Amino acid sequence: MSIRADIASKPATHYAPSDWHTNNHLLATNAEKLRDGSHDTRQSSHQLRNDTYNRTAWGIHDSTTRLSNRIDDIEKWRETLEKTLADTDEEIARLSRDKDEAERALEAKALPLDVATECVTLRDGRRKIDVVDDEASAQLNKEVDVIEGIKEALQAKVASAFEQLCLLQEARQQLAADLRDKTEAKQIDTYCQDLSIDSPDICLQPNSTRTPKGSVTPQTWQDFSQYNTDRANAEIRSSTHLREAINSTIKQTDNDLEAQRQASEFALRKRIHEMEQAKDEDEWQKKNTEEEIAKQEKNIRDLERAIQDKQNPLMLAMTRLENRTYRPNVELCRDNAQYGLVGEVHEIQDSIKALQKKLQDAHNIRDANEKQLYRIKQDLVLKNNSLDLDNKCMRVREQLTSRPVTQTQKNLGTFRTDREVYTAMNAIQY
Numbered sequence: 469m470s471i472r473a474d475i476a477s478k479p480a481t482h483y484a485p486s487d488w489h490t491n492n493h494l495l496a497t498n499a500e501k502l503r504d505g506s507h508d509t510r511q512s513s514h515q516l517r518n519d520t521y522n523r524t525a526w527g528i529h530d531s532t533t534r535l536s537n538r539i540d541d542i543e544k545w546r547e548t549l550e551k552t553l554a555d556t557d558e559e560i561a562r563l564s565r566d567k568d569e570a571e572r573a574l575e576a577k578a579l580p581l582d583v584a585t586e587c588v589t590l591r592d593g594r595r596k597i598d599v600v601d602d603e604a605s606a607q608l609n610k611e612v613d614v615i616e617g618i619k620e621a622l623q624a625k626v627a628s629a630f631e632q633l634c635l636l637q638e639a640r641q642q643l644a645a646d647l648r649d650k651t652e653a654k655q656i657d658t659y660c661q662d663l664s665i666d667s668p669d670i671c672l673q674p675n676s677t678r679t680p681k682g683s684v685t686p687q688t689w690q691d692f693s694q695y696n697t698d699r700a701n702a703e704i705r706s707s708t709h710l711r712e713a714i715n716s717t718i719k720q721t722d723n724d725l726e727a728q729r730q731a732s733e734f735a736l737r738k739r740i741h742e743m744e745q746a747k748d749e750d751e752w753q754k755k756n757t758e759e760e761i762a763k764q765e766k767n768i769r770d771l772e773r774a775i776q777d778k779q780n781p782l783m784l785a786m787t788r789l790e791n792r793t794y795r796p797n798v799e800l801c802r803d804n805a806q807y808g809l810v811g812e813v814h815e816i817q818d819s820i821k822a823l824q825k826k827l828q829d830a831h832n833i834r835d836a837n838e839k840q841l842y843r844i845k846q847d848l849v850l851k852n853n854s855l856d857l858d859n860k861c862m863r864v865r866e867q868l869t870s871r872p873v874t875q876t877q878k879n880l881g882t883f884r885t886d887r888e889v890y891t892a893m894n895a896i897q898y
Contacts (some may be wrong), residue, residue, distance in 0.1 A: 512589040528665070535661040545693050549670045550648045552697045559704045560633060566711045567629035573718045574622040577615055584611045584732070588859040592843055595859055604739035604858065607732040614728045618721040625714045632707050639700040646696050648841055687803045715892060729868055736865075740858045757841040771827040778820050785812045 588608050663670060684692075789809045793800070 485571060505596060510769060514522055524697045535657050539657050540656055541659065542650050542657065545690075546647060546650050546654065548697055549643055549650065549693065553640065553643045553647060554627055555704055556636055556700050557708050560636050560640065561600065561637065563629055563633055563707045563711055566714045567626060567633065570622055570626050570714050570718060573721070574619060574626060577619050577622070577721075577725070580729070580868060581612065581615045581619070583864055585607055586864055587732075588612060588734075589843075590861050590864070602735075602742075604732070604735040607728070607735040608861075610726045612733045616725055618725060621717055625710075625717050628710055629714060632703070632710050635703050636700075636707060639696070639703045642696050643700055646693055650693075656785045729865075733862070733865060736858055736861055741863075754841060754844045757837050757844060761834055761837045761841065764830055764837065768827060768830045768834065771823055771830060774829065775820055775823045778816055778823070782816045782820070783815065785809050785816060829832065 588605070591605055591608065789806075792806065792809070795801075
């Protein structure tokens with residue numbers, strides 16, 4: 469089939485003139501609308517670019533300002549923490565010095581206690597009729613009690629100072645840790661503040677807007693540092709009061725010891741002049757003390773057996789508790805049996821502690837009775853003349869009033885000796 473015949477079989481579509489004009493008008497109208505839309509898009513894009521640029525610029529400025537304000541807040545707290553830390557260090561040094569002074573005062577009581585104890589021991593060696601509980605013995609025993617009380621008071625102050633030092637150290641560590649954290653936070657925020665859009669080490673970060681685990685509110689942040697400073701200041705105040713109490717205790721105990729020393733020496737001098745004799749019931753005391761020691765030893769054995777009898781019930785309860793920890797899934801519940809077993813363990817442990825405390829008390833009482841028995845036996849065996857013993861006590865007590873000879877005193881003594889020799893030689897010449 470020829471091409472002409474094919475064209476003749478498919479006639480072309482013919483349009484009316486109005487369709488032609490309508491099509492031309494439509495093309496022109498659409499073109500104008502598209503150009504207007506494009507113009508509006510360009511204008512709005514330009515405006516949006518300006519708006520986003522301004523918002524971004526102001527956002528960066530605001531963030532930088534907030535970082536700067538945050539750095540200022542951190543720096544203020546750093547200064548406060550540094551000052552509080554310095555005050556804490558100074559208080560630790562002061563309390564340490566006062567604690568050392570209290571320890572030296574405590575060590576200084578060893579000689580008076582040794583002297584008083586030696587005097588008591590010497591007077592326990594009196595014989596027969598001279599064994600009396602006279603005023604001198606009462607004053608010497610009182611002196612021992614006073615010295616023991618002084619040692620206990622000083623030891624309590626030393627222990628309190630040690631505990632307070634621990635609290636100060638703990639507060640200091642908390643302050644130091646807080647200060648280190650704030651120093652590191654300041655470095656990080658300062659680094660962030662110095663960053664700019666042209667910095668080479670900026671990059672996109674995945675999920676940067678997340679809330680980090682462990683984040684706190686600004687109020688919590690401020691309360692934490694406030695608590696640390698308040699705690700440190702409170703410990704400093706407590707330490708100051710403790711140091712005042714330590715100094716007061718040292719002075720008071722020195723005065724009490726001096727007053728008791730004078731009373732004891734007056735009673736000894738009086739006893740030297742009186743020389744009254746009386747017979748003591750040492751044998752009866754010895755017998756009763758030995759019986760009490762025997763009873764106490766039986767009591768100790770009974771207590772030890774009672775403690776041993778608690779071991780199997782304790783192991784039973786603990787084993788039951790341990791085995792019940794392997795119950796599966798929801799069966800691992802804290803039921804009445806669990807509470808009962810826990811209570812049983814605690815009850816047995818409390819019983820053991822009570823028995824052990826009572827056992828220790830029994831040992832202490834037994835030891836005290838044995839010491840008393842030893843003193844009674846010594847009193848029966850080592851009876852010496854009371855006058856000689858009292859005079860010896862006075863000689864022993866001279867250690868309490870004697871002072872070590874200083875280099876200046878030695879030089880003065882040498883100077884006086886040389887001067888006396890020179891005077892004697894001149895007298896011989898004349």
